[in-house]
Amino acid sequence: MQVLFILFALICGAFGAWESGLRVRFGVGMAIGTEAFIPIPRTLSAAKSQGWAKTARPSGPLPSLVMYCADDRMMCALYDPEGVVAGIQIAIAQIDISGSTLNWKTQGFVEWTATTADGTKLKYWAIQQYFVSKATLDMSKEDRMKMTNSSSLLREGAVWLPGFNGKLMRISAKSADLEKSSFTRQACLPLMGRHYYYKMTPTTSCASDKLLPWFPIAHSGQTIATGLILHGKLAFNKRTKKNWFENPDRAAVKAIVPRGPQCLYNLADNPGVVTIHSYYVEAPWTINCTGN
Template sequence: MSIYTSQFLNTKFGFSLLDIYYEIVRTRRYGTSSSATNIPKVPVTTMKYLIVLLFGAVCIHENNALFGIKCPRKSLKAKYSLAPWAGYYDIPKTSDDDLMADYVQIDEETAKLDVPGTMWCRPEDPRVCLIMDTKGQNVGMQISFLDQDTEGVVGYDYSAVNTYTRTNIFNVSANSMRVYFTNPKNLTSEGRAASDETVDGVWTTLKGELVELPKTDPKVTRSGNFYRQSCFPQMGQHYFYDMYDNMTDCSQHVPFFGIYHNGENVGFGIANYGKASTAENGRDWYETVPLLGVKMIMPHRPQCVDDLVTKNGLYSLHVYFVEFPYLIGCLFQ
């Protein structure tokens, strides 16, 4: 039951395990929690009890990893956040999902899909869009880096990497990456085959080639063109495409990565250079990554990556297929 503790606290009391974590130091020092987070003021004894719940949930999740218990890949969530309430957005998995009320269909001529299906975006926001097959199943996402967010980037050429599709949705031009949850080459007007899981796998085009992420954690330094980097709590074990220490040219690399936990692929992500914006009254989709974060997540990287981040900034998006990504740990990974 402890694995559901975080969701229970959020639903019942309006705060999460991370709120509790942030209050530890304050509680130890002042005897009660502060109002700086969502937690109401509580005495030390109560706070200690909540701390036990926090570590109990994380420990059980990590013990699952130790004993090889897999997390069902039946969810779809986007955006890592240190504070779970500020991210891990639920993404519609089917066209009849109640969440689809927040999306509008993009006309076929504008969407320019290369698979049978339809595209859906939040109104006036082309940053993250959904690709639905003819049955109304979510078979992919389009993640866009808007020209307005990347026009000042120096030292990186989006047009030269043979990875992005040029798009113009809501009259906003962008370089867009399409990531599929089933092999797009096999997707027909019949739609994706029925499955209990959100994804069959992860496919995307990288440097002109359709690439599938390894379905299981390779647990090696290199698997194909994916290089093992760090495991980060609440994120998972990262494998970055073509990212290694002795790279000499960063002008055309693609910061796409797979995310692994308990030995299996539980998500993916993409990062790129620039300064992320948010649609007016829209969702804050992207994660701004400081240089320190880059160093922690990508220990095996060339100096030119640091230079690009320092000059231009970096922003990213994590997408997960599991229900509680904020309980992901790294102890047994």
């Protein structure tokens, strides 16, 4: 029975019958659900039942959304007035990362202070992504509920990401739109998908306002994930021993971005890079590159 389930999941992945989901962190040989492909609560009630705490947000777009965070405050989810997930916030404690040569604020991050579950007050670099627009939140409750009833996480057919200096960018949920955008086609990897990097070529400058930290990922005609890349050396989170992030080496970066500049690969060596994948499908471990 387990073999049949795996085969069915792989067939669904090959032909694009993706079930909507919300999971973070890529990993191979790790426990699914706890160490890799970690599910994020898609409703406010689920967040509360899992012990996520209501936490004050940094100033920014869509202030009507409420935020609940995991114990370490490094992963948070944003919920709309109906209690449906409408975005996530990714944060990294400033004491945990060192050596970055890029300007965090130019990259789209905001400085944020929060208190962890054990009472430790920390400063973070935080960045958000949104699954709804201001126009939707300004609708009447009735009209908004019609859209909320959609099974798709990206209910408006897009995700909004803070670009350089925090300016929101709309990323289409259709990979055909990515092909026509300023994002260049890079490698497809199993368990990840087809990567797209903003204006990435072998001559791209590794400046704070040139290396966009976000990269959309597509499969079967859909944008199924986004990745976030940070530059610096990340210390292990000893406070909760929870690792939300990935640490690709130079070879991995070059495999994912084969048409990138030498300076990007050099950054992977020194000071290093940190990434995190946010998946919008329920079973990302079935992603393959057949026909993609």
